[in-house]
Amino acid sequence: MSLLLEKFKEVLSSVLPVTVLVMILNFTLVPVETDMLIRFIIGSVMVVIGLGIFLFGADIGVTSIGNLMGEEIARSNKAYVVAILGFILGFFITIAEPDLQILANEVSSASGGSIPAPLILVVVSIGVGLMVAIGLFRILYEKPLNKLYTIVYFIIFVLGLWVSEEFLAISVDASGATTGAMTTPFILAMGLGVSQLKGGKTSEEDSFGLVGIASTGPILAVMILNIIAGADKIVGEAEVFRAPSGIIGPYLEEFSIIIKEGAIPLIPLLVIFIAFDLLKFKLNRHRRNRILKGLVYTYIGLVLFLVGVNAGFMDVGRIMGYGLASMQHNWLVPVVGFFMGMMVVLAEPAVHVLTKQIEDVTAGHIPRKIILFALSTGIAFAVCMSLLRIMIPGLKLWHFLLPGFALGVYLSHKVPPIFVGIAFDAGGVASGPMTATFVLAFAQGAANAIPTANVLVDGFGVIAMVAMMPLVALQLLGLIFKIKAGREGIDVNGNGR
Amino acid sequence: MVMEDKALSLFCVIVNFGEGSKVLKAAKELGVTGGTFLLGKGTVKNSILNLLGLDEVRKEILLMVIEESMEEKLNEHLTKKFHMDKPNHGITFSIPINHLAILNGHEYISKQKLRGADDMKYEAIFTIVNKGLSDDVVEAAQSAGSTGGTVIHGRGAGSHDTAKLFNIEIEPEKDIVLILSETDKTEAIVNAIKDKLNIEEPGKGVIFVVDVNRTFGLYRK
Numbered sequence: 001m002s003l004l005l006e007k008f009k010e011v012l013s014s015v016l017p018v019t020v021l022v023m024i025l026n027f028t029l030v031p032v033e034t035d036m037l038i039r040f041i042i043g044s045v046m047v048v049i050g051l052g053i054f055l056f057g058a059d060i061g062v063t064s065i066g067n068l069m070g071e072e073i074a075r076s077n078k079a080y081v082v083a084i085l086g087f088i089l090g091f092f093i094t095i096a097e098p099d100l101q102i103l104a105n106e107v108s109s110a111s112g113g114s115i116p117a118p119l120i121l122v123v124v125s126i127g128v129g130l131m132v133a134i135g136l137f138r139i140l141y142e143k144p145l146n147k148l149y150t151i152v153y154f155i156i157f158v159l160g161l162w163v164s165e166e167f168l169a170i171s172v173d174a175s176g177a178t179t180g181a182m183t184t185p186f187i188l189a190m191g192l193g194v195s196q197l198k199g200g201k202t203s204e205e206d207s208f209g210l211v212g213i214a215s216t217g218p219i220l221a222v223m224i225l226n227i228i229a230g231a232d233k234i235v236g237e238a239e240v241f242r243a244p245s246g247i248i249g250p251y252l253e254e255f256s257i258i259i260k261e262g263a264i265p266l267i268p269l270l271v272i273f274i275a276f277d278l279l280k281f282k283l284n285r286h287r288r289n290r291i292l293k294g295l296v297y298t299y300i301g302l303v304l305f306l307v308g309v310n311a312g313f314m315d316v317g318r319i320m321g322y323g324l325a326s327m328q329h330n331w332l333v334p335v336v337g338f339f340m341g342m343m344v345v346l347a348e349p350a351v352h353v354l355t356k357q358i359e360d361v362t363a364g365h366i367p368r369k370i371i372l373f374a375l376s377t378g379i380a381f382a383v384c385m386s387l388l389r390i391m392i393p394g395l396k397l398w399h400f401l402l403p404g405f406a407l408g409v410y411l412s413h414k415v416p417p418i419f420v421g422i423a424f425d426a427g428g429v430a431s432g433p434m435t436a437t438f439v440l441a442f443a444q445g446a447a448n449a450i451p452t453a454n455v456l457v458d459g460f461g462v463i464a465m466v467a468m469m470p471l472v473a474l475q476l477l478g479l480i481f482k483i484k485a486g487r488e489g490i491d492v493n494g495n496g497r
Numbered sequence: 498m499v500m501e502d503k504a505l506s507l508f509c510v511i512v513n514f515g516e517g518s519k520v521l522k523a524a525k526e527l528g529v530t531g532g533t534f535l536l537g538k539g540t541v542k543n544s545i546l547n548l549l550g551l552d553e554v555r556k557e558i559l560l561m562v563i564e565e566s567m568e569e570k571l572n573e574h575l576t577k578k579f580h581m582d583k584p585n586h587g588i589t590f591s592i593p594i595n596h597l598a599i600l601n602g603h604e605y606i607s608k609q610k611l612r613g614a615d616d617m618k619y620e621a622i623f624t625i626v627n628k629g630l631s632d633d634v635v636e637a638a639q640s641a642g643s644t645g646g647t648v649i650h651g652r653g654a655g656s657h658d659t660a661k662l663f664n665i666e667i668e669p670e671k672d673i674v675l676i677l678s679e680t681d682k683t684e685a686i687v688n689a690i691k692d693k694l695n696i697e698e699p700g701k702g703v704i705f706v707v708d709v710n711r712t713f714g715l716y717r718k
């Protein structure tokens with residue numbers, strides 16, 4: 001049983017920091033109601049257990065399916081098979097993502113109904129499908145990742161000139177929403193499967209980057225939709241926030257929603273797996289059962305995790321944001337945000353999957369701790385800057401996003417290729433359910449208390465920042481790696497001599 | 498180049514993922530010059546975990562070339578420090594290295610032939626080099642009459658190449674090339690690899706040869 005203990009120790013150490021931070025705030029600056037605090041503690045426990053079970057399941061279930069699919073794609077060796085399979089997989093796992101459905105509804109109402117929600121859902125899914133197919137082609141035809149990113153982000157930049165500022169925020173947020181807890185490990189594993197089977201000199205660096213490419217799909221899709229539909233002002237009001245009371249009530253409510261929502265993204269994975277197992281993989285009973293068990297774990301884990309976050313974390317985040325922003329010293333908001341960002345990212349499920357994959361691919365050469373360190377620092381700045389933007393009316397989102405993405409693309413030509421893939425993947429990985437609920441709630445709470453801010457408008461764009469910063473942070477890490485290695489005579493790039 | 502007449506052995510340690518670097522550090526305290534890590538998966542024997550499908554653990558396999566005389570001491574040191582005598586704390590074993598090895602720029606040639614050396618027709622040549630150089634190794638080996646090689650991906654830390662980043666050690670990636678060769682060709686193959694990759698310079702790599710009792714399925718020209 002020591003194996004289970006080990007795992008939970010790891011998970012505990014990634015959830016504990018944010019719990020402690022909230023506790024400290026509660027006893028010093030912003031005391032919250034007892035009910036809410038108890039809910040938060042219950043939520044923390046659920047998040048720990050849920051995350052642990054989820055990661056076990058992701059390891060033997062979702063990741064295995066992704067690897068098998070990737071290998072199958074690489075083995076087919078036919079361009080049209082790669083294109084069709086890549087598109088279908090990208091399309092179906094995206095359309096089933098609950099986060100995206102929520103975002104589609106928000107965007108639809110924000111545009112005053114001029115863009116219907118189902119249209120957004122389909123267009124974004126097509127965007128992901130196309131980009132996954134392109135990403136797979138890139139691996140198979142050995143096109144450098146940095147060139148592809150340069151081209152795609154250049155197109156995004158050009159489209160961005162026609163898109164209103166509000167929709168710029170929504171489009172980058174959409175990319176964060178599509179790379180959910182379930183889809184990210186799957187796409188990560190698929191990229192790994194393809195590049196490992198293909199082999200060759202670049203197989204290590206090609207194991208990463210597919211999530212990064214996939215998450216540009218929604219940006220392009222929402223931008224094009226906006227340009228065609230021509231809505232450029234966000235209308236409507238944010239829902240009035242009522243803090244639910246009681247301890248058990250909110251949990252039961254969330255539970256009944258999430259137990260359904262959590263199952264939806266599993267359906268395409270399950271169908272694809274069973275179909276391919278019958279036709280292609282033909283796994284033995286032991287392996288097939290293992291993968292199916294894995295899927296069950298992922299589901300149970302994810303439900304526990306999401307219920308814990310939604311019922312336990314969200315309200316506390318909002319209250320803390322509101323409380324801090326209405327204090328006399330509201331400069332504390334970005335400071336607390338900085339630490340919150342630093343700790344919250346450790347509890348993101350997909351972050352664990354990514355760091356494990358990095359260790360596996362590089363045989364431990366790039367340690368997990370270093371990736372976490374860089375990621376934590378990056379997200380800390382992202383949350384901090386998001387809050388500054390909400391507080392200072394003159395500061396616009398594109399003041400951060402434009403130089404951020406530009407720097408990200410520039411660095412991709414300067415750092416060892418494996419860090420390019422890791423960094424762009426980390427963008428999608430970091431913007432998971434924890435950021436989308438807890439950090440967003442904190443920011444919205446703060447916006448509520450600041451007279452110059454608009455909860456609805458300023459709420460968009462927080463996830464965008466979290467998705468952008470890892471590009472810069474992890475590539476800077478790559479640069480340090482390169483300089484350091486150059487001096488000490490180590491070869492990071494793997495090119496020898 | 499220095500030639501020394503010493504018996505060497507390949508000391509292997511299998512521990513849970515993440516423990517390997519600590520074991521190597523402890524081994525270095527006793528004078529081991531370096532080691533190479535491979536990643537693997539181990540299984541747990543526990544019916545409950547089996548049923549739940551949670552019976553796989555990530556493992557690290559640490560390979561170290563040491564002098565045979567040191568074996569006992571190293572084993573004792575590691576057992577004490579990492580409690581290897583208890584279950585689930587890792588295992589160690591060692592394999593005698595044949596008459597030939599190149600390590601840290603020293604060439605070791607042992608005069609004493611190992612038991613039953615006459616019957617053995619094959620030997621396994623392990624070459625550990627920096628990542629990306631495996632193609633050169635295989636090429637050199639083929640030019641000397643080998644039929645091919647298998648490349649294993651790992652990471653390693655010798656005395657020459659540990660860098661630190663934010664106080665975390667970065668161990669460089671390595672390629673381990675396993676070549677099975679007929680005994681009479683071994684020396685030629687080792688020499689070809691040695692010349693092509695300058696293994697006799699410190700920090701360029703490690704070669705050692707292990708006896709093989711039987712092989713099956715090896716392609717013969």
